[in-house]
Amino acid sequence: MKNARIAMLALSMTAAATGSALASDTTAKTREQVRAEFFEAQQEGTLIANSETGTTFRQMYPGRYPAATASNTTRAQVRAELVEAHQQGTQIANARSGATYRDLYPNQYPTDMASTVTREQVRAELIQAQRNGTLIANGQSGATYRDLFPSRYPTMNDAGAAMLGLAPLPNATRMN
Incomplete structure (x- = not known):
């Protein structure tokens, strides 16, 4: 019973957020179509998480949901970029400060600059x-x-x- 209330509340919030889109749709939807849309919105994180601010779950927890845009980068290219970042020390070592391994351990990585001053x-x-x-x-x-x-x-x-x-x-x- 409680799960049904939560589902109905989430569905009504989704309908309120997309009111103009639903208002223009004059065809009646079946129960299965509505459930499919609800589960799709749930997986994409587009359900409203905070009704006061209108914040979606994707906005509150971006790491839990896949990227909205498709990437043209292959898995092999991503791995090659990761290996290169690791070798150059540009990989993030501390997420809170944004410091890279090169910043934290400068002696472990070669310098890139060649000086022209004697x-x-x-x-x-x-x-x-x-x-x-x-x-x-x-x-x-x-x-x-x-x-x-x-x-x-x-x-x-x-x-x-x-x-x-x-x-x-x-x-x-x-x-x-």
Whole structure:
């Protein structure tokens, strides 16, 4: 008796949600046709799960229902993509954060980037950043040493700031 009530309630909610489609259908349906439509909607997740919001079971539990659109990808292609993602470390390791295996274990995967900058150029850039205060002092805020200790670094004119990619410092005396 209870199952019959639940089935009738679900069927009435489905009918209410698709009211315009049912209203345009003037042919009488048999009991078996209605049951077949009900079971099909149940399998597809299109039954209303929450009558207040109109949310369907598919919307509430998307992992329980098959994808609505058919894929042109074969099983072999999906397996090949999975193997490639596993080898490259792009497979999701932590669903909550979305971190990949490469993010969690960077030493286990080769780097993809080939640098065009020499070691000497990097050292020269580091020394220049230390001298002019543009080296990052706080990784969380991104503040530079110039931001934290402005008195240690001389102010610069607009040409010097433009050369370093900095905007001129506000309210500072400029060296000309």
